[in-house]
Amino acid sequence: MIAWAEPVASTLLRAIAWIALAPLVPGIIHRTKAWIAGRRGPPILQLYYDLARLWRKEVVWSSVASPMHLLGPAVAWVAVLGAALLVPTDAAHAGLDLPGSAILFVYLLALARFGTAAAAMDTGSAFEGMGAAREVSYAVLSEVALVTGLLALSVHGGSASLAHMFDASGGVGSALLAGGLFVVLLAENCRVPFDDPNTHLELTMVHEVMVLDHSGPPLAVILHGASLKLAIFSVLLVKAVVPLGQHSPLVAVAVLGAAAAGVGVGVGIAESLMARLAFRRVPLLLTTAFLLNLFALLVEVEGGRLR
Amino acid sequence: MTAGWLLAGASAALVTAGALAWRWARASVAATLAACGAAAAAALWTLTGAGTWDWQPGLALGGQPIHLQLDPMSAFFLALLATVGGAGSWFARGYWSDRERGSSAARGRLWWAAFLLSVGWLLLTRNGLHFLLGWELLAITAYFLITLDRRDPEARAAGWLYLAASHTATLSLFLFFAALASRTGTWELGPVRDPAVAPLFWLALIGFGIKGAVWPGHVWLPSAHASAPSHVSALLSGVAIKIGMYGLFRFSEWLPLPAQAGWVVLGLGLASGVLGVAFALAQHDLKRLLAYHSVENIGIILIGLGFAILARQYGQPAWGNLVLAGGLLHVWNHGLFKSLLFLGAGSVHHATGTRIMSQLGGLWRSMPWTASFFALGAMAIAGLPPLNGFVSEILIYVGLFDAFASGHPAYAAVGSAVLLGLTGALALACFSKVVGVVFLGAPRTAAAAHAHEAGPEQRTAMAVLAGLCVIIGLLPAGAWPLVAMVAAQWQGQPVQNTPLLLTYLGSLHLALGCAGVAAAALLMARLRRVGVRRAPTWDCGYAAPQATMQYTAGSYAATMTGWFRWILRPQRHGEPVHGIFAQPTRVTEHTGETVMQLAVEPLARAVLLLGDLARRMQHGRVQAYVLYILVGVAFIAALALHGGAP
Numbered sequence: 001m002i003a004w005a006e007p008v009a010s011t012l013l014r015a016i017a018w019i020a021l022a023p024l025v026p027g028i029i030h031r032t033k034a035w036i037a038g039r040r041g042p043p044i045l046q047l048y049y050d051l052a053r054l055w056r057k058e059v060v061w062s063s064v065a066s067p068m069h070l071l072g073p074a075v076a077w078v079a080v081l082g083a084a085l086l087v088p089t090d091a092a093h094a095g096l097d098l099p100g101s102a103i104l105f106v107y108l109l110a111l112a113r114f115g116t117a118a119a120a121m122d123t124g125s126a127f128e129g130m131g132a133a134r135e136v137s138y139a140v141l142s143e144v145a146l147v148t149g150l151l152a153l154s155v156h157g158g159s160a161s162l163a164h165m166f167d168a169s170g171g172v173g174s175a176l177l178a179g180g181l182f183v184v185l186l187a188e189n190c191r192v193p194f195d196d197p198n199t200h201l202e203l204t205m206v207h208e209v210m211v212l213d214h215s216g217p218p219l220a221v222i223l224h225g226a227s228l229k230l231a232i233f234s235v236l237l238v239k240a241v242v243p244l245g246q247h248s249p250l251v252a253v254a255v256l257g258a259a260a261a262g263v264g265v266g267v268g269i270a271e272s273l274m275a276r277l278a279f280r281r282v283p284l285l286l287t288t289a290f291l292l293n294l295f296a297l298l299v300e301v302e303g304g305r306l307r
Numbered sequence: 308m309t310a311g312w313l314l315a316g317a318s319a320a321l322v323t324a325g326a327l328a329w330r331w332a333r334a335s336v337a338a339t340l341a342a343c344g345a346a347a348a349a350a351l352w353t354l355t356g357a358g359t360w361d362w363q364p365g366l367a368l369g370g371q372p373i374h375l376q377l378d379p380m381s382a383f384f385l386a387l388l389a390t391v392g393g394a395g396s397w398f399a400r401g402y403w404s405d406r407e408r409g410s411s412a413a414r415g416r417l418w419w420a421a422f423l424l425s426v427g428w429l430l431l432t433r434n435g436l437h438f439l440l441g442w443e444l445l446a447i448t449a450y451f452l453i454t455l456d457r458r459d460p461e462a463r464a465a466g467w468l469y470l471a472a473s474h475t476a477t478l479s480l481f482l483f484f485a486a487l488a489s490r491t492g493t494w495e496l497g498p499v500r501d502p503a504v505a506p507l508f509w510l511a512l513i514g515f516g517i518k519g520a521v522w523p524g525h526v527w528l529p530s531a532h533a534s535a536p537s538h539v540s541a542l543l544s545g546v547a548i549k550i551g552m553y554g555l556f557r558f559s560e561w562l563p564l565p566a567q568a569g570w571v572v573l574g575l576g577l578a579s580g581v582l583g584v585a586f587a588l589a590q591h592d593l594k595r596l597l598a599y600h601s602v603e604n605i606g607i608i609l610i611g612l613g614f615a616i617l618a619r620q621y622g623q624p625a626w627g628n629l630v631l632a633g634g635l636l637h638v639w640n641h642g643l644f645k646s647l648l649f650l651g652a653g654s655v656h657h658a659t660g661t662r663i664m665s666q667l668g669g670l671w672r673s674m675p676w677t678a679s680f681f682a683l684g685a686m687a688i689a690g691l692p693p694l695n696g697f698v699s700e701i702l703i704y705v706g707l708f709d710a711f712a713s714g715h716p717a718y719a720a721v722g723s724a725v726l727l728g729l730t731g732a733l734a735l736a737c738f739s740k741v742v743g744v745v746f747l748g749a750p751r752t753a754a755a756a757h758a759h760e761a762g763p764e765q766r767t768a769m770a771v772l773a774g775l776c777v778i779i780g781l782l783p784a785g786a787w788p789l790v791a792m793v794a795a796q797w798q799g800q801p802v803q804n805t806p807l808l809l810t811y812l813g814s815l816h817l818a819l820g821c822a823g824v825a826a827a828a829l830l831m832a833r834l835r836r837v838g839v840r841r842a843p844t845w846d847c848g849y850a851a852p853q854a855t856m857q858y859t860a861g862s863y864a865a866t867m868t869g870w871f872r873w874i875l876r877p878q879r880h881g882e883p884v885h886g887i888f889a890q891p892t893r894v895t896e897h898t899g900e901t902v903m904q905l906a907v908e909p910l911a912r913a914v915l916l917l918g919d920l921a922r923r924m925q926h927g928r929v930q931a932y933v934l935y936i937l938v939g940v941a942f943i944a945a946l947a948l949h950g951g952a953p
Contacts, residue, residue, distance in 0.1 A: 055833070058837050058840060059837060059838065059839045060839075060840050060841075060842050061841055061842070062841075062842065062843065062844040062845075063841045063842065063843055063844070064748060066671045066672070066678075066747055067671075068682075068747060070827065070830055070831060073830070074823065074826040074827040074830050075823050077826060078819065078822045078823045078826045079819070079823075082815075082819055082822070098808065098811045098815065099705055099808045099811075100704055100705040100708070100808055103700075103704045103705070104697075104701065104812070104815070106728065107690060107697055107700075107731070108692060110690075110732065111686075111691045111692060113735065114686060114689065114735055114738075117743065118682075118739055118742055118747065120743075121742070121744070121747045121748060122747040123748070124668070124669070124854065124857045125845065125846055125852075125857070126856050126857055126858050127846065127847060128858075129748075129863060130858055132739065133740075133858060133862065133863040133864070133865070134866070136735065136739055136740075137736060137866035137867050139732060139735075139736070140729065140732040140733055140736060143728055143729075143731075143732040144729050147728035148725055151721055151725070154708065155711070155721075158712070160705055160708040212845050213844055213845055216837055217830060217833045217834060217837065218834075221826075221830060283870075297721065301717060301718070
């Protein structure tokens with residue numbers, strides 16, 4: 001058998017799994033929110049129906065839009081999928097074992113952000129410009145927090161490759177990381193308290209306002225990419241905190257899936273219990289996330305010295 | 308020896324180019340291109356392992372024997388010089404043409420050739436005095452290039468400031484070379500073992516730091532880069548400030564360094580990185596913005612150099628290899644994408660007559676090529692995969708991790724990685740702003756609406772630079788041997804073979820590129836299938852949307868510049884609107900150059916004041932002059948009596 005066939009096949013398989021399962025996470029969040037509010041809520045597969053519908057719809061395009069309106073979503077989706085493939089999904093490091101893949105992960109997410117922000121600026125709408133400005137501004141802080149968190153993990157794992165970073169310690173560091181990375185998850189995916197995905201007032205939106213002028217298949221790509229990103233961060237959070245290393249691969253994957261769904265429930269609970277923050281408070285919360293991750297990093301560095 | 312003939316040919320071609328500049332424009336540019344091609348060939352010849360070319364003809368210049376040497380370090384910077392020099396001279400054919408600019412275009416060709424010649428000389432010479440000669444020629448030719456448009460008062464002021472800053476640097480370097488020569492007993496340059504010369508590094512750092520636009524020595528750079536013609540800005544940013552880096556790399560290789568050198572270089576690098584991008588965010592002028600990004604990228608290079616020095620000082624150069632290679636590769640990368648961006652900005656200025664971002668917009672429609680090249684350059688400078696900027700940045704990140712794992716500067720490595728992440732995120736925000744405000748959306752003014760695409764020469768020059776950015780991004784393993792050779796020379800010992808990181812990264816970048824193209828093509832095909840209808844932009848039901856209602860560059864960056872108000876010190880003029888039924892009002896905000904205002908200008912005023920005071924002594928009264936002589940003689944006499952003559 002050719003040497004590269006097996007890794008290519010496994011990569012393809014994982015890509016398909018990510019693509020197919022990602023839209024479940026928003027479904028779980030909506031379900032949780034509906035359950036807490038005492039409503040029946042949309043079915044858990046609602047996003048799949050929406051995507052299928054959008055894929056078939058005609059596109060209405062702003063008269064000032066450039067090819068960037070199409071390129072942006074496409075590039076962003078590919079970048080997010082690439083980032084997903086870097087995250088190991090089972091105990092054996094199935095992710096691509098690239099030294100420094102944690103950095104590639106962060107910069108792929110940055111590439112996705114560039115794509116969505118450029119596509120938003122493309123319509124010449126003041127609202128979408130505002131959304132893009134907020135997105136990139138908050139991302140500065142959340143990226144710093146994310147880099148710090150990943151550094152803490154890589155110090156613990158002794159490698160800057162995502163494939164070797166996740167043998168969670170379950171100690172103080174993990175608790176701090178859990179807090180910090182959860183806030184980063186909320187911020188990067190534009191959830192309450194950073195942004196309210198259900199709001200109907202353009203002035204207060206971040207992610208939703210960036211996609212106001214998208215429709216049809218490009219919007220489907222954007223929505224799917226957003227759910228993929230949410231799934232990535234859920235898995236990342238679980239892998240960072242829950243020690244999965246000692247279990248058999250099957251158990252590990254099952255626990256990972258269940259825990260990622262649990263993160264979705266957590267996001268749903270947070271959204272039900274909190275209101276959106278005032279915009280000037282957002283940097284404070286992100287700085288807090290950065291500090292939590294920084295303390296986790298200090299714990300790892302000093303703990304490593306003691307060991 | 309081949310390298311020698313190539314270099315001789317290049318110099319002859321440059322002299323020809325200068326001689327033909329006035330009458331035979333086409334032949335002059337062709338000669339410049341030939342010279343750049345020959346120089347690039349010689350540089351690559353050396354970098355691919357042909358060995359060092361050394362030439363001592365036994366001739367003397369200024370009483371010093373001529374000694375030229377092309378080793379990997381010189382070749383590395385020579386290759387960049389040739390690439391940017393060639394692309395810029397070809398770009399100028401369309402951008403600064405004889406038809407539009409008259410004699411200024413001819414002068415431009417002359418000074419361009421002179422600049423290339425003096426920088427080439429600077430890179431090759433192995434004599435301190437000759438280095439200073441080349442340095443001075445570089446300063447002067449660059450001054451004439453900046454002030455090509457003599458009628459523009461801004462360009463004249465910028466040139467003047469540049470000349471003053473350059474000479475401050477020269478003063479420091481003059482002290483450096485003179486002290487070095489007096490200690491070693493020769494002006495010949497080369498490795499020195501004597502630890503007593505270590506403190507001289509600070510003089511070199513000041514001189515090369517000012518030239519290299521290291522914060523806070525960057526004060527000359529924003530106005531010079533903004534007001535110069537754009538091909539000159541590209542040359543200044545791509546090459547001239549890299550000469551400052553050449554000096555730092557070169558003399559940190561040759562000289563023993565003081566113990567704090569690594570920390571100071573690292574600190575300057577971090578300050579340049581973060582503050583450079585913060586100032587860039589606050590700019591309204593497209594070229595000033597690009598200029599401040601040069602400060603940022605110089606910072607990234609210095610982070611690499613700083614850690615490499617630290618590694619050597621800890622006696623474990625091995626973990627400095629990757630940061631060093633990353634810093635070196637970033638010299639090339641920044642030279643390529645920043646020249647590309649300046650050429651793009653020049654095309655925009657040429658087509659619209661303005662550099663103010665908030666008067667542009669929607670340029671992709673009239674200048675699709677320029678817009679595409681600029682967007683590619685923007686992604687490269689923001690360090691996004693799969694382009695070249697990311698390759699050097701990931702080398703530095705992974706090198707920082709090596710530094711951390713070595714256990715010595717653990718916290719410095721972690722802190723630098725976090726600040727590098729901050730810089731990267733801010734640069735991304737800044738360039739999504741530039742691309743969005745300048746090239747996307749609707750035109751904000753008539754000038755932007757009636758822009759025209761750049762000419763074929765301008766497009767070719769940009770295409771070459773963009774192509775090189777893509778090639779280094781997709782084939783990072785191919786660039787490694789060249790960079791490794793320079794790194795090995797700096798370290799004095801061989802560095803590892805192509806790291807696995809780069810081999811993998813290359814294939815991942817290729818896969819990413821293919822997947823991106825495939826996804827875009829798929830989406831395009833789907834759009835054809837379902838059909839596209841055009842409609843006005845949805846502005847939340849507002850019935851009369853106007854182009855001026857779009858988000859501006861200032862408001863896009865407002866949140867982030869707010870975090871840096873303490874150092875940006877923006878000045879606001881005019882009254883904001885008050886109350887209901889507000890009267891029309893006009894508010895402008897403008898961010899000056901803080902170091903200039905707080906440090907350089909007060910210092911300059913103090914010097915002028917002292918000069919004024921000194922001038923009072925000269926008043927034409929002979930009696931007083933006799934008194935001066937008397938006091939002087941008495942002083943010398945006292946010195947002779949008490950000073951303890953030998």
